[in-house]
Amino acid sequence: MAAVKGNLVVGQSGGPTAVINNSLVGVIHEALESPQIEGIYGMVHGIQGLMNEEMIDLRRESAETLEILRDTPASALGTVRYRVKDQDYERLLDVFIKYNVRYFMYIGGNDSMDTTNKIAQLAASRNYEMYAIGVPKTVDNDLAETDHCPGFGSAARFVATAIRDTGVDTLAMGDSSPIKFMEIMGRNAGWLVGSTALAKETPDDPPHLIYMPEHGISVDQIVSDVDEVYRRLGYCVMAISEGAKDDQGEDLGSGKGDVDAFGHVLKGGVVEFVDGLIKDHLKLRTRYDKPGYLQRSFASLQSPVDREEAYQVGRRAVRAATEGKTGMMVTIQRAPGEIYQSEYGLAPLSKVANYEHLVPAEYINAQGNGVTEAFIRYARPLIGGPLMRYARLTKYPLK
């Protein structure tokens, strides 16, 4: 048990998610119940705000605000993309001492875990008693030591819904517009693009093709994959990662000045590249969607499982700190058994910082254009229940 009494500071860092405020509220709720914690301070725009002493008093926010914040996407404190420099840490220590900060909670991804780790080490090396705990967050789902990351389940629910909806739209269009692409977030990790497979009820449902950054794919295979699906089903819906690679490991459509067969420069970005490629080679009408930042902010489709876990990791972080833990990140594991239940643990930040947990080979099919059943079993529970029920006409022939 941490004996020291003092103030807690909490910040949000990196790309927001649809449930990241649940982690903030979890931190606040737990802190409110802790006798060791006096002030509950929020960093405005993360570590950069902290260095500038831009902090707010979270104790004064109303219970109602906190409750509605759980429905509200994006980082309510403001977030930051700033890689902390070595010389910044001294400044941070000054701020901690000046404000008697004894509990440091940082909600973020790999970089933020690195920052939290260094802060924990610095405090220890200076004999300043402070407990620094990382709260995992990322739609990319690429943090090590945890089964999955808060934010991912809701983003997965959104992209599965989105690919299904654009898929039924494409099916309805018939031959007037039979090919649809959707570009999905995840520069290095294919967890999110893989989750579009949760839209499938039968093997021939969209998405028919899924390309992840982890498995490079030749331009020729992309063309022949689309051709095969289109010939067999009459349409084709593809989910492609923004970080998809070719078979040489190069980014697809990386603005290398790729030209089509007519010498036209193809537009930048993965989905524009694939769109041009298929138009050019298969002479079919193609369309694409690029839902972009909706993937991480679409609160209407929060996964209930994700929402609750995001809240709990916030609570557990404060609990760990007040129990005297530091330099750790809260982790989520699956409880044994058929029915999905989460358990919480702690992992050393040194094992998490700057490491990317990519999709393992056994979750990607042999052709590199879809996911395995093992992936589906992994991802399914995280989106928090089935998608909306849709109907199809049986299409009885006329007598």
Place this chain on the structure above:
Amino acid sequence: MAAVKGNLVVGQSGGPTAVINNSLVGVIHEALESPQIEGIYGMVHGIQGLMNEEMIDLRRESAETLEILRDTPASALGTVRYRVKDQDYERLLDVFIKYNVRYFMYIGGNDSMDTTNKIAQLAASRNYEMYAIGVPKTVDNDLAETDHCPGFGSAARFVATAIRDTGVDTLAMGDSSPIKFMEIMGRNAGWLVGSTALAKETPDDPPHLIYMPEHGISVDQIVSDVDEVYRRLGYCVMAISEGAKDDQGEDLGSGKGDVDAFGHVLKGGVVEFVDGLIKDHLKLRTRYDKPGYLQRSFASLQSPVDREEAYQVGRRAVRAATEGKTGMMVTIQRAPGEIYQSEYGLAPLSKVANYEHLVPAEYINAQGNGVTEAFIRYARPLIGGPLMRYARLTKYPLK
């Protein structure tokens, strides 16, 4: 009252919507109750399927299927983009006679209303007793003679939600990514892009700028508009129509090979054009979303008002036909009074066919970069209730 007994055929045409199947189910439900209607046939992929005698028996679909279809986006019968040629009408008449089709219901937009009108005229000129009624449908909301079009309210609810969500995300990012663009459907009509304004709770909420096809805007104004908003608020969220025009009436970013100050060819499409423009002139980090076909297919955000109206226009079409009306489209009007209620009527197809109802000048602000209060009063009831409630921290300063 139409005396003739016979079969009804119903089809779906043009771009699908999130509620178009409600119109189909409305047609089927009303037809099931009508003593004059024998067979209830569905055209597979619209008028093209009809010419090929590709029809299905809708009487045999289960009540449960029909109920779940009301939640299901996109055209369950399959849709078509095919402009009927003069010589096709003779073929259609043959099919009507062969199948004893006496009731023709076509769910679609401007082109489909033209087709329905010509079919009604042809039948009359040949003394073939048939009742042809158009059922309005379009997310573009550009049909004449009706206050609004089924499909629009749900698309409007989606885009308002989407701009709000990407807006809070952008605000959270602070200066690490302060400018966000979203491209919205509507090649000629700005109804949908204008509806993003329904996301605003206060005047400074996103979207800060809205550009419609109806009001051309100079490239210089776009730059100075973004600059002004960014300087004032620290971020800027823009909703721009895919059909936005410059002050010469030319499509913005129409692939004319526009080049930036460095001679780089700017990417095609409106949002890519604006993205390049602002990056180049204001040297700010910009991002964009292109939700594409999700705008018309995102059934999770059906507007309850839109859903019910889509259903009712289907029912009213069959009722009108069995009452002996032909060559008409069902219309929606607002009942007088403070509380929104819809009334249904009929308008001659000749007044609807091929006419585009654009956003009138009094709905667009003087600068051409936003909507007026009159637009908001028009559009607000159609999205079927307020968006989700979001919270903001009060941000009390530390004592």
